[in-house]
Amino acid sequence: MASPLLDRLNPEQLAAVTLPHASALILAGAGSGKTRVLTTRIAWLLATGQVHPLGILAVTFTNKAAKEMLTRLAALTPVNLRGMWVGTFHGLCNRMLRAHHRAANLPQLFQILDTQDQLALIKRIYRDHNIDDERYPPRQLQWFIADSKEQGLRPNNVEAGDDLTRRQVEHYALYETACQREGVVDFAELLLRSYELLASQEAIRENYRRRFAHILVDEFQDTNILQYKWLRLLAGANTAMFAVGDDDQSIYAFRGANVANMQHFERDFATAERPVTLIKLEQNYRSHGTILDAANTLIKNNQLRLGKNLWTSEGAGEPVRAFVAPTDFDEARFIVDVVQGLAQDGLALDAIGILYRSNAQSRVLEHALFNAALPYRVYGGMRFFERAEVKHALAYLRLLATPEDDGAFLRVVNFPPRGIGARSLEQLQDSARSQGTTLWQAACGGAIAGKSGAAVASFVRLIEGMRAATASMSLSEAVEHANEASGLIAHYRQEKDGRERIENLEELVNAADAFLREADLAVDAPMLPSSDSTPATDPAVEGATDPLTAFLAHAALEAGDTQAAEGRPALQLMTVHSAKGLEFHTVFVTGLEEGLFPHENSLNEADGVEEERRLMYVAITRARRRLYLTQAQSRMLHGQTRFNIPSRFMAEIPRGLVEWLSQPRRRGLEVDRAEWGNSVAIGNSHGAPSRVSQKSAWHIGQSVKHSKFGVGVIIDAEGRGDDARVQVNFRDAGVKWLALEYAKLEPA
């Protein structure tokens, strides 16, 4: 079929886009045009009249990916996409549960707990039930609950072999009861509840199965067990499942992502007459050849892969640059030097990504960049909707919708301070517990006498007044009203650091406005549905919920950016995890040291190093043109200087691809005498190799090899001549003192 839609697709992409109505697994390597294939596939299905937009379900992991898919799709097709199910797993489950809240046994206006809210709820339950938070750390329970739910397990399904698990199951059950009473659901619950709805309600399940002729899944390697089961439930005899993923980029196993889903796909989605098609997209449109060679060679060291080799029609490009710095400080300075050179050559700063394994590494880098007056942006950290003042405002709004929400109640009952102290709260909680009611009901029931009672009563009046006042307002007007009437604005005006918080509260008003415009919800819809409103019969209908509830769900499901983008272009600093999906002209992968990258904790985890290697693979494949790999021989971590040997990943990249900007190894040094003194590696700006002034045979921070103990790093030394001894931190054998005279050490 001739169509501009299919122009310039390579043969594999074309095959994927125009596959017949059957399930397929698309192994899409980094930079292989995965999103393009996904969106073009949908556009092609629509253009050829094979399916109506309502017959498509496209699911992603991030809101960003979902939004991008919609935007690109809108540019590819004239078809009106309204009502099409495109979104994140959580977003789609939310949508489904709103539509069938009764069948799912949820209140129509159920609220969504983010991880913060969830932890607060757990702590509250602990207090109510006198649970020892030392023996059962709240975070551990939080993890336990999420993990259980992601395996589809309710408290009575969890196998409790040991005492600790038995207790955790009890606490999980208490948590569930509280959630149900307050009408709140956490992230994992959205999925599990939706899964159970489909599993138990045949009519609903069949309705969706008939409807979705095509289900398309992005980043399939990141699906967890429950998401996979959810997809299987949704897929009927008539459904073509189109899963796109890359097992080599699976870096979220620690959160339950299950790469095995890719292996099972063929078995589980094949039908008698329609086998599963497997297509590999291996042509890379992002990077030069050398960078791909480095990535390919590295990832070949992994055993657990489906197998794939990226190639490009572009040239080899520049070599990979490697640099070893004596300290993390020098590593940062090297990066500053190189960046300044690149900037001088005209490279935009935002085309440069500086990646690290863990967030703690950003500090030194930031420090150096700041001193050099280089603008940078750090990804990660507090997101907009997670900020305390924003959460406070949202809590007021939540109370308007669902006063049963104890979490919201507790968050703002005395914020800004209004004389409802710990004592009054305790009374309220006692009363609520003994009556089996929520705090709001206890507050309304006048559980407290005296002055505190008056304060509580006035809080109740405040909320009710706000509800009445906002009933006829637009969403953003209501948000603004909540900001003011709650006293939040006035409160922060008095605080010396309150200006930014007030700005964020004002930004929340804008966010509400923008949300309504983007979500395309009826602008003049009432703030809250009337109590007798019936649920939408057609789950496809947008705006099945009121604007406020939709906005609150949005705030929970899309936490927003970490910080507003700055005007001028800035360097991009982030963890390797958050770099997934992005690309940069130039990439620095920093901290390539054993213990850091691969992280030491990964060594004890099953297949941990393989996941670290995939992470390294992701890091390398972010680079389009230029790649720097840097390492520090010593690094300040947790308040102490640590000496690490070079990352094994450094050695897994073919030497021929690498240009060393520092001395890679010291060979053929005199080994019969130990002389101490700091050896100084002199890094210069980008380009030319630097020299190392090296007087002594051995020095602290040096990598060495021992015939029995293996590789390690010298971390301390004493004595001279025949008495010289060094302390070596071996990778596998631990820390040992060795006499140089006897121990046959070699430079490693």
Place this chain on the structure above:
DNA sequence: AAATGTGGAATTTTT
């Protein structure tokens, strides 16, 4: 209710 002190932990985190 703010201010100050203390102890413990410190990969990664799309929702």
Place this chain on the structure above:
DNA sequence: TTCCACATTT
């Protein structure tokens, strides 16, 4: 070291 949560002061 540095950050955070939590407890204790003032």
